[in-house]
Amino acid sequence: MSERTVELEIMRYDPEQDETPHFQTYTVPYHEDWVILDAINYVKDELDRTLSYRWSCHMAVCGSCGMVINGEPVLACHTFLRDYPDSIRIEPLQNFPIERDLVVVMDDFMDKLDSVKPYLVPREEKSVDDGEHIQTPAQLNKFKQYTLCINCTLCYAACPQYAHNAGFVGPAALALAHRYNLDSRDVGRSAREDVVASNPGIWECSFVGACSEVCPKSVDPAAAIQQMKVDGTIEWWKQRLPGGKS
Amino acid sequence: MSRQPYIRPISRTTWYMRNGRYRRYMLREVTCLLVGLYSFLTIWALAALAAGPDHWNGFLESQQNRPMIIVHTVSLVFFLIYMTFDWFKLAPKAMPVQLGEKKLPDSVIVIGHYAAWVVVSLFVFWLAGVI
Numbered sequence: 208m209s210e211r212t213v214e215l216e217i218m219r220y221d222p223e224q225d226e227t228p229h230f231q232t233y234t235v236p237y238h239e240d241w242v243i244l245d246a247i248n249y250v251k252d253e254l255d256r257t258l259s260y261r262w263s264c265h266m267a268v269c270g271s272c273g274m275v276i277n278g279e280p281v282l283a284c285h286t287f288l289r290d291y292p293d294s295i296r297i298e299p300l301q302n303f304p305i306e307r308d309l310v311v312v313m314d315d316f317m318d319k320l321d322s323v324k325p326y327l328v329p330r331e332e333k334s335v336d337d338g339e340h341i342q343t344p345a346q347l348n349k350f351k352q353y354t355l356c357i358n359c360t361l362c363y364a365a366c367p368q369y370a371h372n373a374g375f376v377g378p379a380a381l382a383l384a385h386r387y388n389l390d391s392r393d394v395g396r397s398a399r400e401d402v403v404a405s406n407p408g409i410w411e412c413s414f415v416g417a418c419s420e421v422c423p424k425s426v427d428p429a430a431a432i433q434q435m436k437v438d439g440t441i442e443w444w445k446q447r448l449p450g451g452k453s
Numbered sequence: 454m455s456r457q458p459y460i461r462p463i464s465r466t467t468w469y470m471r472n473g474r475y476r477r478y479m480l481r482e483v484t485c486l487l488v489g490l491y492s493f494l495t496i497w498a499l500a501a502l503a504a505g506p507d508h509w510n511g512f513l514e515s516q517q518n519r520p521m522i523i524v525h526t527v528s529l530v531f532f533l534i535y536m537t538f539d540w541f542k543l544a545p546k547a548m549p550v551q552l553g554e555k556k557l558p559d560s561v562i563v564i565g566h567y568a569a570w571v572v573v574s575l576f577v578f579w580l581a582g583v584i
Contacts, residue, residue, distance in 0.1 A: 225459075306456070367475060370463050413482070417474050430546035434548075
């Protein structure tokens with residue numbers, strides 16, 4: 208009896224030789240307990256050392272191995288071979304320039320992430336000797352789900368708004384802005400507002416919801432963005448109603 | 454070694470054919486045409502109402518033929534699926550409620566919306582003299 212195999216159609220792009228990307232097919236052994244990343248590692252180790260891709264932790268924590276498998280953005284380490292047919296198409300993440308093979312250029316995302324100040328802006332600087340910034344479990348639960356983001360950018364690959372409008376700040380960066388805005392220890396909301404409440408910020412989102420559907424950590428960026436729209440609208444009215452703060 | 458990142462082209466006209474979730478989104482967005490139509494009908498109805506009983510009866514008559522009944526039926530189905538059901542389902546995302554440490558289950562918020570819908574509908578029916 209011949210051993211079961213799987214065909215991987217992998218998108219290849221060598222910037223020094225190729226005008227456009229093309230697909231190359233590799234035949235790999237099938238193992239019930241293999242994730243797609245194991246199959247790609249087999250290609251790299253046994254069949255073709257020139258294949259480029261990113262990975263690190265193999266446990267859905269580092270967020271490096273995002274790729275598009277049979278049309279869906281997923282983490283290759285979080286997706287089992289057994290859940291796919293015997294022919295699997297593997298592409299780099301959509302909506303990002305391809306650096307080489309399955310490696311994409313993430314500079315745009317990194318710039319956008321930086322622009323929303325994704326860190327605590329404390330009311331006052333405290334030294335370590337002054338002790339912790341105290342927070343209750345109820346205050347923590349307001350934003351805890353948004354702390355789970357691993358910056359894998361699957362949400363950007365799934366977002367048609369980002370695909371058509373590269374200026375859109377995008378799901379993960381906005382979800383992280385919301386995470387810090389909701390944090391009781393943070394006072395950076397107004398500093399983030401210029402980016403978050405701008406047109407390329409939350410208002411560019413038309414609630415397709417694809418970001419939340421593909422998120423491997425159930426962060427739900429679409430929810431974060433809609434909540435910020437509600438908050439932003441309330442703030443806008445507060446400033447314009449008689450007696451409102453300016 | 455030179456860098457030459459490749460940007461894949463995206464069709465501006467057929468991108469939503471790529472998967473079911475994009476197609477569902479476009480169907481939801483397309484309901485804006487029906488919303489526009491209903492806005493127009495409302496303005497027309499109000500103008501007819503203001504112009505007197507003959508104009509109002511003329512407006513009612515203009516709606517009671519097969520093509521208009523089909524338009525109203527299709528609109529109702531689209532509005533129910535892509536406006537009422539869809540937006541009620543999404544409401545807990547936009548308006549989560551946290552009581553103490555616990556978040557209110559999404560189902561409670563969704564059921565609350567349906568309950569409010571029934572109450573408002575009953576009130577409108579009562580106002581219209583249907584019940």
